[in-house]
Amino acid sequence: MPIVYKPEYTMAALLKLDNVSKTFGDREVLHGVSLEVAPKEVVFLVGPSGSGKSTLLRFCNLLEHPSSGAVLFEGADILKQKNVNALRQSVGMVFQSFNLYPHMTALWNVAIALRLVQRKSAREAREIAHHFLAEVGLAHRGSAYPAELSGGQQQRVAIARALALKPKLMLFDEPTSALDPELVGSVLDVIRKMRHEGMTMLIVSHEMQFAREAADKVVFLDQGRVVEAGAPAALFGNPQQQRTIEFLSRFSLAGSHG
Numbered sequence: 001m002p003i004v005y006k007p008e009y010t011m012a013a014l015l016k017l018d019n020v021s022k023t024f025g026d027r028e029v030l031h032g033v034s035l036e037v038a039p040k041e042v043v044f045l046v047g048p049s050g051s052g053k054s055t056l057l058r059f060c061n062l063l064e065h066p067s068s069g070a071v072l073f074e075g076a077d078i079l080k081q082k083n084v085n086a087l088r089q090s091v092g093m094v095f096q097s098f099n100l101y102p103h104m105t106a107l108w109n110v111a112i113a114l115r116l117v118q119r120k121s122a123r124e125a126r127e128i129a130h131h132f133l134a135e136v137g138l139a140h141r142g143s144a145y146p147a148e149l150s151g152g153q154q155q156r157v158a159i160a161r162a163l164a165l166k167p168k169l170m171l172f173d174e175p176t177s178a179l180d181p182e183l184v185g186s187v188l189d190v191i192r193k194m195r196h197e198g199m200t201m202l203i204v205s206h207e208m209q210f211a212r213e214a215a216d217k218v219v220f221l222d223q224g225r226v227v228e229a230g231a232p233a234a235l236f237g238n239p240q241q242q243r244t245i246e247f248l249s250r251f252s253l254a255g256s257h258g
């Protein structure tokens, strides 16, 4: 099925990074980056190590604050947001390292936030957790502890945990980078399903084949600047900038003509 590029000017952005910069010590690592994610859009952020991808992502749920510039979520400046918990329910994040509680079952890893953050009853939290474990293909593993699950299964529990809070936007920071190659597919399948169901997502990934297939828009970041951004067919098929060409040449995109 062809993936239709939805230009951002046709709809209001759900997330907007406006001219954000970041300085660590005396070193500026992001230099005036602007980026928009429209509702239901799937945006991939790609670029070399150290280009600032994680830092940019971390701005979006206040794990990090930009030194200048604005971050707007649903039109409101999140840097003025007093209720960080409310924002983090609306903006879910999945990390490379799954960050599950080792002493809790898969079900309770998902249910715990519903209990603590949303004050659900134990019964309701368990029901919702079970539903989202089923959504990620783990209905049968609710009673397993993280150490008893594969990396791919653990990452799917982490995704279920974020989804259970009913986020409006999901952030992924290299969700498959810690996985053995044979386990990557199960996690990508879940992200594909979320895309199909209309979830808005901003994804940092080195899976170029996946970006080409699943992105509405790809943003190439290098040395703290957006070098090039566009529909995947354009960015991968006909990159305009020399740095984009060099970066993409490190990946084998053979066979991905979608």
Ligand SMILES: Nc1ncnc2c1ncn2[C@@H]1O[C@H](COP(=O)(O)OP(=O)(O)OP(=O)(O)O)[C@@H](O)[C@H]1O
Residues within 6 Å of the ligand: 024, 025, 029, 047, 048, 049, 050, 051, 052, 053, 054, 055, 056
């Ligand atoms: N807390 C910090 N203190 C100082 N420097 C930092 C901090 N966090 C990130 N940096 C620096 O900022 C730059 C961008 O880092 P960032 O983690 O955002 O890059 P990245 O694109 O996610 O890289 P990778 O692909 O390796 O994950 C790097 O030079 C990094 O060393």
Ligand SMILES: [Mg+2]
Residues within 6 Å of the ligand: 053, 054, 055, 173
């Ligand atoms: Mg990173």
